Amino acid sequence: MHRSVSWAIxxxxxxxxxxxxxxxxxxxxxxxxxMDNVTVRQGESATLRCSVxxxxxxxxxxxxxxxxxxxNDKWCxxxxxxxxxxxxxxxxxxxxxxxxxxxGPYTCSVQTDNHPKTSRVHLIVQVxxxxxxxxxxxxxxxxGNISLTCIATGRxxxxxxxxxxxxxxxxxxxEDEYLEITGITREQSGEYECxxxxxxxxxxxxxxxxxxxxxxYISDAKSTGxxxxxxxxxxxxxxxxxxxxxxxxxxxxxxxxxxxxxKVESKAFFSRLTFFNVSEQxxxxxxxxxxxxxxxxxxxxxxxEISEPTSSTLFQEETTTALTPWKGxxxxxxxxxxxxxxxxxxxxxxxxxxxxxxxx
Numbered sequence: 001m002h003r004s005v006s007w008a009i010x011x012x013x014x015x016x017x018x019x020x021x022x023x024x025x026x027x028x029x030x031x032x033x034x035m036d037n038v039t040v041r042q043g044e045s046a047t048l049r050c051s052v053x054x055x056x057x058x059x060x061x062x063x064x065x066x067x068x069x070x071x072n073d074k075w076c077x078x079x080x081x082x083x084x085x086x087x088x089x090x091x092x093x094x095x096x097x098x099x100x101x102x103x104g105p106y107t108c109s110v111q112t113d114n115h116p117k118t119s120r121v122h123l124i125v126q127v128x129x130x131x132x133x134x135x136x137x138x139x140x141x142x143x144g145n146i147s148l149t150c151i152a153t154g155r156x157x158x159x160x161x162x163x164x165x166x167x168x169x170x171x172x173x174x175e176d177e178y179l180e181i182t183g184i185t186r187e188q189s190g191e192y193e194c195x196x197x198x199x200x201x202x203x204x205x206x207x208x209x210x211x212x213x214x215x216x217y218i219s220d221a222k223s224t225g226x227x228x229x230x231x232x233x234x235x236x237x238x239x240x241x242x243x244x245x246x247x248x249x250x251x252x253x254x255x256x257x258x259x260x261x262x263k264v265e266s267k268a269f270f271s272r273l274t275f276f277n278v279s280e281q282x283x284x285x286x287x288x289x290x291x292x293x294x295x296x297x298x299x300x301x302x303x304x305e306i307s308e309p310t311s312s313t314l315f316q317e318e319t320t321t322a323l324t325p326w327k328g329x330x331x332x333x334x335x336x337x338x339x340x341x342x343x344x345x346x347x348x349x350x351x352x353x354x355x356x357x358x359x360x
Contacts, residue, residue, distance in 0.1 A: 050108030152196035215295030236288035246271030
C-alpha cells in the first residue's frame, strides 16, 4: 500500500512539473538523458529509451499528462505499450503498431535526491502516400477544356505530379493536385498518370484516361486501274473518334453488302470495296463517305480500265530479254566477243558452199 501511494505521489509530481514546464537544471542537463527525436513509419514499433544511473530512485514514462509506466508498473490500458528495460543504466518502453495519433512528446521523469527531473523526446510518425481522390475517365470534344484532380494524403505531405503517358510527351505536365488543359487537341488524348511521393515509401500512381472526340479525317484513298475481268479493290482510310462509319456510292446510288459481284468490308479505320470480276459497267467514279456524331467527310475515287498484256506482247518482251546481253552487276564482258562471232561466221561459209556443190 505504501509503495503504491509513493508511486502515485511521484507520478503526480512528475506530471505537475511537466505541465508547469520545469526544466532540467543546467548542472544536470545531461541527466536524465532521453533519445533525440524518434521517427518511425506507420505500423512499425517505436522504442523510447532513457539513460539513468544509480542516483535514480524512481522513474516513469509519460505521454503528455498521461502516465504510461512508473517503474515496472503499467499505468495505461493500451496493450501496444510494453516495458522493454528497467535497469541501472536504461529505462525504455516500446510502442507497437504505431499510428498517427501516437505522434507527439514523450517524457522520461526520474526522481533523485527527492527532486524530480525530466527529459523529453518527440515521436514523429511517417505515413506512406495514398491517393484518396482522383478524377474519373473523361471524354471530351476536341477544343474543349478539362480539369483533372488528384488528392493524396501522407506524412510528410506528398508531392503530386501529373504526366502524360505518350511517346511524344516530355517530362511532367503539372506539379500540382490539379491539371488544367484548355483547347484540348487529339494529340493530347490518352492516359494521364498521377504520382504521389514523400520518400517514406515507393510513389503511388493512378491513371485517368482522356478521350478526345473529333470528326472523321480521310487520310488515304487512291484511284485504281484494273483490266476487264480481273479483281479490283478500292480502299478508303479515315481517322476519327468515335470510329467512323463508312458508306460507298457510285454516282448517287449507295452500294451495300451482298450486292452481286461486289463486297463492302468496313473496319474501325478503313473500308474496302472489292470487285471480283470487273466489267465495263463497274468503271467510273466512286465516293467514300466517313461519318460519326461530330461530322462527315468524303472523297472521290476512280476505278478505271487498263489494258491487259497480250501473249504476243509477252513473247516479244521475252525475246528481247533473251537477246539482250546481261550487263548487270557481276556480268563478265569479253572484249573479243564480237570478233569471235564474225570469225565463226566466216569459217562456216566455205563448208556451206561445198555442201551445195556436192548436192548438185
